[in-house]
Amino acid sequence: xxxxxxxxxxxxxxxxxxxxxxxxxxxxxxxxxxxxxxxxxxxxxxxxxxxxxxxxxxxxxxxxxxxxxxxxxxxxxxxxxxxxxxxxxxxxxxxxxxxxxxxxxxxxxxxxxxxxxxxxxxxxxxxxxxxxxxxxxxxxxxxxxxxxxxxxxxxxxxxxxxxxxxxxxxxxxxxxxxxxxxxxxxxxxxxxxxxxxxxxxxxxxxxxxxxxxxxxxxxxxxxxxxxxxxxxxxxxxxxxxxxxxxxxxxxxxxxxxxxxxxxxxxxxxxxxxxxxxxxxxx
Amino acid sequence: xxxxxxxxxxxxxxxxxxxxxxxxxxxxxxxxxxxxxxxxxxxxxxxxxxxxxxxxxxxxxxxxxxxxxxxxxxxxxxxxxxxxxxxxxxxxxxxxxxxxxxxxxxxxxxxxxxxxxxxxxxxxxxxxxxxxxxxxxxxxxxxxxxxxxxxxxxxxxxxxxxxxxxxxxxxxxxxxxxxxxxxxxxxxxxxxxxxxxxxxxxxxxxxxxxxxxxxxxxxxxxxxxxxxxxxxxxxxxxxxxxxxxxxxxxxxxxxxxxxxxxxxxxxxxxxxxxxxxxxxxxx
Numbered sequence: 001x002x003x004x005x006x007x008x009x010x011x012x013x014x015x016x017x018x019x020x021x022x023x024x025x026x027x028x029x030x031x032x033x034x035x036x037x038x039x040x041x042x043x044x045x046x047x048x049x050x051x052x053x054x055x056x057x058x059x060x061x062x063x064x065x066x067x068x069x070x071x072x073x074x075x076x077x078x079x080x081x082x083x084x085x086x087x088x089x090x091x092x093x094x095x096x097x098x099x100x101x102x103x104x105x106x107x108x109x110x111x112x113x114x115x116x117x118x119x120x121x122x123x124x125x126x127x128x129x130x131x132x133x134x135x136x137x138x139x140x141x142x143x144x145x146x147x148x149x150x151x152x153x154x155x156x157x158x159x160x161x162x163x164x165x166x167x168x169x170x171x172x173x174x175x176x177x178x179x180x181x182x183x184x185x186x187x188x189x190x191x192x193x194x195x196x197x198x199x200x201x202x203x204x205x206x207x208x209x210x211x212x213x214x215x216x217x218x219x220x221x222x223x224x225x226x227x228x229x230x231x232x233x234x235x236x237x238x239x240x241x242x243x244x245x246x247x248x249x250x251x252x253x254x255x256x257x258x259x260x261x262x263x264x265x266x267x268x269x270x271x272x273x274x275x276x277x278x279x280x281x282x
Numbered sequence: 283x284x285x286x287x288x289x290x291x292x293x294x295x296x297x298x299x300x301x302x303x304x305x306x307x308x309x310x311x312x313x314x315x316x317x318x319x320x321x322x323x324x325x326x327x328x329x330x331x332x333x334x335x336x337x338x339x340x341x342x343x344x345x346x347x348x349x350x351x352x353x354x355x356x357x358x359x360x361x362x363x364x365x366x367x368x369x370x371x372x373x374x375x376x377x378x379x380x381x382x383x384x385x386x387x388x389x390x391x392x393x394x395x396x397x398x399x400x401x402x403x404x405x406x407x408x409x410x411x412x413x414x415x416x417x418x419x420x421x422x423x424x425x426x427x428x429x430x431x432x433x434x435x436x437x438x439x440x441x442x443x444x445x446x447x448x449x450x451x452x453x454x455x456x457x458x459x460x461x462x463x464x465x466x467x468x469x470x471x472x473x474x475x476x477x478x479x480x481x482x483x484x485x486x487x488x489x490x491x492x493x494x495x496x497x498x499x500x501x502x503x504x505x506x507x508x509x510x511x512x513x514x515x516x517x518x519x520x521x522x523x524x525x526x527x528x529x530x531x532x533x534x535x536x537x538x539x540x541x542x543x544x545x546x547x548x549x550x551x552x553x554x555x556x557x558x559x560x561x562x563x564x565x
Contacts, residue, residue: 029559073559078389080556101395112386114312116319121312128308129394131301158319174390 015054017090019182019214020075022050025084026238027070044070046238047084052216054089057208059229059246060218061264067238068218069109072186075216076106088182102130105180109187111167115160119145119170122159123177130178137177144173147206149199165196172200176207183207185217189224197221201228222260232260234267241267305396309404313374313412328416332423335362338487339428352430353518359424360514361486367417367444368451368506369477374409375402375455376473380462389561398552399545402459406452413448432517439516439526446530446537447509453540454480454505460544460551464560480504485511505536 025048030039045067052058062068073079075086077097086093088100113122120138127137142152148169159167168188175183185204189197205228207213219225225232226246233243242249242263250258253266296304317324339362342355382388391401458476461469483490483497484506493501501507512529515521555561 027559070559073389076389076393078393078556078561079559080553098395098397101393104393106390106393108389110386112390114316114385114387117312117315121315121319125308125312125315126390126394128311129305129391129396131296131304133304134311 013089017054018051019054019056019089020050020052020216021087022048022071022075023085024049025074025081025086027074027079027082043238045074048240050233050240050243052214054214055208055212056230057204057215057217057228059225059232060216060235061220061222061225061232062235063268066235068235069186071235072106072184072216072218076104076184077101103180104182104184105175105178106184106186107171107175107188109190111164111171113159113167113170116158118156118158119162120155122170123174126174127177132177140177141173144176145169148172148203149196165192168192169196169200172203181213183213183215185215187218187220189219189221197224204228222264226260234264236268302396302400305394305400306404306407309401310408310411313408328419331366331416331420335359335366335420335424336427338362339424355428355430356432356518357514358487359428360517361510363417363421363424364444364510364513365481365486366420367413368447368509370413370416371409371448371451372455372458372477374412375405375452376458376462378405379459380466380470383462383466386562392552392561398549402456402545402548406455409452409455410448434520435517436520436522439521439523440513442523442530443509443512443516443526443533446533447505449534449537450505450540453537453544456541456544456548460548463548463551463555480506483507505533508533
C-alpha cells in the first residue's frame with residue numbers, strides 16, 4: 001500500500017506499482033422484477049480480481065449487462081463496492097478518492113455534455129474542474145481534436161449540432177486534457193463510423209506509445225480488442241471468464257475459426273449459431 | 283498532443299486553494315455560458331418577472347390616492363422583488379444537480395478532483411450574482427413604472443438584511459439540492475413543493491398574521507419571513523443599519539448552521555447515490 005503523498009507535490013509512484021488492482025470486488029444492485037413488481041438483488045459484478053500493469057491496454061469484452069460499465073464506474077469512484085477493494089497506483093479508490101480522481105478520467109459510451117454549449121465551452125468547464133487553465137485547455141483541445149480528425153472550427157459549434165461520432169471525439173479530448181495516468185474508456189467507439197473508429201483506435205495506441213498512460217477499454221468490437229489491446233478480459237454475469245493475450249485466447253478458445261468472436265461465444269457459454277438465432281428472432 | 287503523465291509532473295503543481303478556486307470559477311463560467319446559450323428564454327423569463335412584479339404592484343394602485351396607496355405599492359413591490367431574488371437563489375442552488383442529471387454530466391462533475399463544498403460554493407456564488415442582476419433589472423422596471431416615493435427608506439439597512447438572508451437561503455438550497463441527487467424527477471417535484479410552501483408561509487404579499495392558525499405558526503421557520511419584514515421596515519419606516527443589525531446577525535447565524543448541515547446531508551446523499559448506483563448505472 002502506497003503512502004499518501006502531499007497533494008501539492010508531484011506524485012512519486014514506484015515503477016513496479018500496478019496501475020490498477022481489483023481485489024475480490026462485488027457489487028449488487030436492487031432491481032424491480034417486472035413480473036412480480038418486487039425488488040430483487042442483481043449481482044452486477046461478483047468477486048472480480050484483476051491487475052493491470054502500468055502502460056498496458058486492457059480490453060474488456062462482455063455481453064450487455066455483464067458488468068463492464070459497473071467495473072469501470074467502481075474504478076472511476078462513481079460507485080462504492082459492496083465487497084473487495086480497488087486500488088489505482090496503490091491508492092484505495094474509497095479512502096483516497098480525491099487523489100485517485102486526479103489520476104483517472106473516463107470516456108463513457110454516451111458523450112455526456114451540456115448540449116447547448118459549444119465544445120470549447122464544455123471543455124472549459126470540464127478542464128476547469130481539474131484546475132487546467134482555459135488557455136492551455138483550448139490550445140491542447142485543438143491539437144487533440146485535429147489529430148482525431150475533427151476540424152478546429154467545430155469547437156465553437158453547440159454540441160447538439162455535432163454528430164455522435166464528433167461528440168465522442170470531444171469526449172475523448174475532454175478526458176485527455178486532464179492528463180489522466182489511467183484512462184477508462186467505456187465503449188468509446190460504439191456508434192462511430194469505421195473511419196472515426198479507426199482514428200480513435202490509432203489515437204489510443206498513440207497515447208499509450210508516447211505517454212505514460214494505462215488504458216482500460218470496454219468494447220463490443222472484437223476486432224478492436226484484438227487489434228489494440230495487450231490483454232483481453234472476457235466478462236460474463238459479473239465474473240471474468242478469462243484474461244489473457246488475444247492470440248492465446250484464440251488458441252485456447254477460438255476453435256477452428258480461431259477468431260475473437262468464437263472466443264467470446266465459447267467463454268460466455270453460447271454458440272455462435274444460437275446467438276444468430278436469437279438475433280434473428282428479435 | 284496532450285500530456286498524459288502524472289499530473290503535476292509537467293506543469294507547476296497547483297496549490298489546493300488555487301485548484302479549488304479554478305474549479306469554482308469553472309462552475310460560474312459554465313453557468314454564464316448556459317445563460318448566453320439560452321438567451322431567448324432568459325429574456326422571456328425576465329420580461330415575465332418584470333410584468334409579474336408590476337401587476338402585483340398595481341394591486342396597490344387600486345387603493346385611493348394617498349400615503350396608504352403609496353405604502354401598499356411599495357409593500358407589494360418589495361415582496362415581489364425579494365421573492366424574485368430569494369427564489370432565484372433557491373432554484374439555482376437546488377436545480378444545479380437536477381440540471382446536471384438531465385444533461386447526463388453529473389458523473390463527470392462528481393468525478394472531478396474538487397471538494398464537494400467547492401462545487402456547491404461555485405453554484406452559490408453564481409446564484410447570488412445571477413439573482414442580483416435579475417432583481418436589479420426588475421427593480422429598474424418597477425422604478426420606471428411606479429412613481430412612488432421611498433424618501434424615508436434606509437437602503438443600507440435593507441441591503442444588509444438582504445445580504446444576510448442570502449446565506450440561509452443558500453443553506454436551504456443545499457438541502458433542497460439533495461432531493462434531485464436521490465431521485466431526478468421526484469426530487470425536482472419536491473423542490474417545487476418546498477418553494478411553494480415558503481411562498482405561502484413567508485408573508486411575501488401579506489403580513490403573516492393573516493395566515494390561518496394551522497399554518498401561521500410555520501412562518502417562524504422561514505428565513506424569508508424575517509427578510510421581508512425587516513427589509514420592509516428599512517424601506518417603509520427607515521429602519522437603520524443599527525436597527526436591523528440583530529436580525530441580520532440571526533439570519534447570518536441561521537445560514538451558518540444551515541450551510542454545514544446542507545453540505546453534510548448532501549455528502550450523505552452522495553454516498554448513498556454511490557452505494558445504490560443512483561447517479562447512473564447501466565451494464
